[in-house]
Amino acid sequence: xxxxxxxxxxxxxxxxxxxxAPAALFLLLAFVAPFAALLRAASHGDPGAFLRELGxxxxxxxxxxxxxxxxxxxxxxSAAAILLCLPPAxxxxxxxxxxxxxxxLLLSIPLAFSGVIVGFLAVxxxxxxxxxxxxxxxxxxxxxxxxxAYALPGLFLAYLFFEIPRAVLALEAAFARLDAELDAAARTxxxxxxxxxxxxxxxxxxPALLATFATTFSVSLxxxxxxxxxxxxxxxxxVEAYQEFTAFGNDAGAxxxxxxxxxxxxxxxxxxxxxxxxxxxxxx
Amino acid sequence: xxxxxxxxxxxxAAAALLLLLLAVVAAPLAVxxxxxxxxxxxxxxxxxxxxxxxxxxxxxxxxxxxYGRHLARSAALALCVVxxxxxxxxxxxxxxxxxxxxxxxxxxxxxxxxxxxxxxxVAIGLLLAYPRARASGATLAAxxxxxxxxxxxxxxxxxxxxxxxxxxxxxxxxxxxxxxQRFTRIVLPLARPGILAGALMAFTISWGEFNxxxxxxxxxxxxxxxxxxxxxxxxxxxxxxxxxxxFLAAAVPALALLQRIASPEAARFGEAA
Numbered sequence: 001x002x003x004x005x006x007x008x009x010x011x012x013x014x015x016x017x018x019x020x021a022p023a024a025l026f027l028l029l030a031f032v033a034p035f036a037a038l039l040r041a042a043s044h045g046d047p048g049a050f051l052r053e054l055g056x057x058x059x060x061x062x063x064x065x066x067x068x069x070x071x072x073x074x075x076x077x078s079a080a081a082i083l084l085c086l087p088p089a090x091x092x093x094x095x096x097x098x099x100x101x102x103x104x105l106l107l108s109i110p111l112a113f114s115g116v117i118v119g120f121l122a123v124x125x126x127x128x129x130x131x132x133x134x135x136x137x138x139x140x141x142x143x144x145x146x147x148x149a150y151a152l153p154g155l156f157l158a159y160l161f162f163e164i165p166r167a168v169l170a171l172e173a174a175f176a177r178l179d180a181e182l183d184a185a186a187r188t189x190x191x192x193x194x195x196x197x198x199x200x201x202x203x204x205x206x207p208a209l210l211a212t213f214a215t216t217f218s219v220s221l222x223x224x225x226x227x228x229x230x231x232x233x234x235x236x237x238x239v240e241a242y243q244e245f246t247a248f249g250n251d252a253g254a255x256x257x258x259x260x261x262x263x264x265x266x267x268x269x270x271x272x273x274x275x276x277x278x279x280x281x282x283x284x
Numbered sequence: 285x286x287x288x289x290x291x292x293x294x295x296x297a298a299a300a301l302l303l304l305l306l307a308v309v310a311a312p313l314a315v316x317x318x319x320x321x322x323x324x325x326x327x328x329x330x331x332x333x334x335x336x337x338x339x340x341x342x343x344x345x346x347x348x349x350x351y352g353r354h355l356a357r358s359a360a361l362a363l364c365v366v367x368x369x370x371x372x373x374x375x376x377x378x379x380x381x382x383x384x385x386x387x388x389x390x391x392x393x394x395x396x397x398x399x400x401x402x403x404x405x406v407a408i409g410l411l412l413a414y415p416r417a418r419a420s421g422a423t424l425a426a427x428x429x430x431x432x433x434x435x436x437x438x439x440x441x442x443x444x445x446x447x448x449x450x451x452x453x454x455x456x457x458x459x460x461x462x463x464x465q466r467f468t469r470i471v472l473p474l475a476r477p478g479i480l481a482g483a484l485m486a487f488t489i490s491w492g493e494f495n496x497x498x499x500x501x502x503x504x505x506x507x508x509x510x511x512x513x514x515x516x517x518x519x520x521x522x523x524x525x526x527x528x529x530x531f532l533a534a535a536v537p538a539l540a541l542l543q544r545i546a547s548p549e550a551a552r553f554g555e556a557a
Binding site for chain 2: 016017018019020022023024026027029030031032033034035036037038040041084085087088090091092095101103104105106107108109110111112113114115116117119120121122123124125131161164165168193214215218221222223224225228229238241242245246251254255258259261262265266268269
């Protein structure tokens with residue numbers, strides 16, 4: 001009896017594995033097995049063919065351009081989203097004002113959107129007969145911004161719209177976790193606002209900035225709904241992979257493109273985690 | 285003195301930027317919702333009026349006659365994903381909150397891994413791995429769940445990590461409660477806010493999911509976001525606007541409720557893929 005009681009205190013929920021097993025099995029079947037299927041389809045069981053297939057995505061000018069477009073767009077949009085959202089996120093975290101909850105809710109709405117909806121909104125606002133050109137026509141007599149949705153700036157704005165909630169909410173949480181006393185202490189010691197931001201706030205925020213960049217980057221890289229709606233000439237790799245898979249039945253080629261996208265996203269998020277870990281160690 | 289005026293300037297700039305972001309998000313939504321009920325010419329948007337819709341009293345009933353089935357399927361699928369996320373995720377969150385052996389650590393990493401993998405890659409992988417499951421919609425549900433599960437587990441786990449769950453359980457164990465009884469009587473009630481937040485996130489993810497669904501769905505399983513793609517590419521503006529408004533009618537309340545019950549969880553939602 002005593003030994004049983006002792007065991008229970010030490011092991012109150014039984015084997016942890018039993019509770020985790022159903023989720024683990026699901027992930028094995030719905031994530032690991034599909035990923036293995038991608039690798040198998042790209043390689044046909046031959047490592048040489050695998051490398052050729054992966055290299056083909058890079059050497060083929062069409063897919064390389066699509067990949068380059070996506071990388072540049074995702075990096076630019078992520079950087080812009082972070083810069084644009086940093087001051088409002090600080091405000092939301094630090095100040096209590098009327099309508100704060102409503103503002104956060106409004107900013108979080110695009111979280112539920114797919115890229116397709118964002119693409120449609122871009123057309124509605126900046127299409128050839130969009131709302132912005134219509135208003136500009138009435139005000140200034142010229143349809144400013146007409147058709148912008150279909151050009152690169154429109155695509156950039158659409159992706160930015162998509163990333164605003166992710167950046168704002170993640171950065172707001174980071175500001176909320178930030179120790180306000182540190183800033184106050186630096187102020188008492190005579191540090192100016194710029195110095196305090198550079199030496200106190202920024203280092204403390206670095207892990208969150210890196211994590212936010214990684215998230216917005218991989219979301220942008222993998223999303224293709226907006227590009228599907230908006231761009232005729234400007235292609236991104238997921239659209240190419242989709243077409244390769246559905247229209248041409250090229251499983252190997254589509255899998256190779258999917259592996260590129262997944263590989264880059266995983267690398268970026270692992271690198272961000274590494275860098276933020278060293279950042280936290282440094283501040284300690 | 286200089287510092288105070290600088291502070292005021294910085295707050296004003298941040299407030300201006302916040303207003304700009306709010307305007308950027310609100311303006312297109314307002315135009316679309318207005319466009320679904322008003323004459324689009326009032327918005328300066330009309331280029332065509334499609335007579336086919338005029339048999340219906342509102343654009344909404346026209347959209348429902350065209351895509352009502354997609355809407356119902358999306359709702360059913362989202363509820364299904366919520367239920368599965370609960371069945372798999374609640375025990376997993378409980379197990380992970382207690383002990384971190386090698387197996388638990390591996391599962392925790394595996395759980396978050398899909399967030400760094402594009403939906404299209406998962407979709408192609410699922411199709412290649414289970415080519416015959418597509419017609420039933422099983423791979424579609426699995427693809428949604430892969431992305432919903434990490435959020436559910438994290439939300440439920442956070443609710444469990446704060447309180448004194450181990451002590452309460454031990455007390456219950458001394459009183460003779462079995463493992464299952466403790467799980468249903470103590471753990472689940474304590475985790476309820478987290479479970480509710482996780483359920484809302486799972487619903488929202490599934491309701492708006494396109495990256496996985498576009499490839500995995502068939503004409504008989506395709507969901508409302510795919511229908512939205514159809515309206516954007518084939519229907520006129522008022523129809524597309526009404527369809528988008530119907531989409532918002534479920535998404536916005538879910539997000540509002542999420543923020544009301546768990547604003548820190550809502551913040552973590554920023555990591556959604």
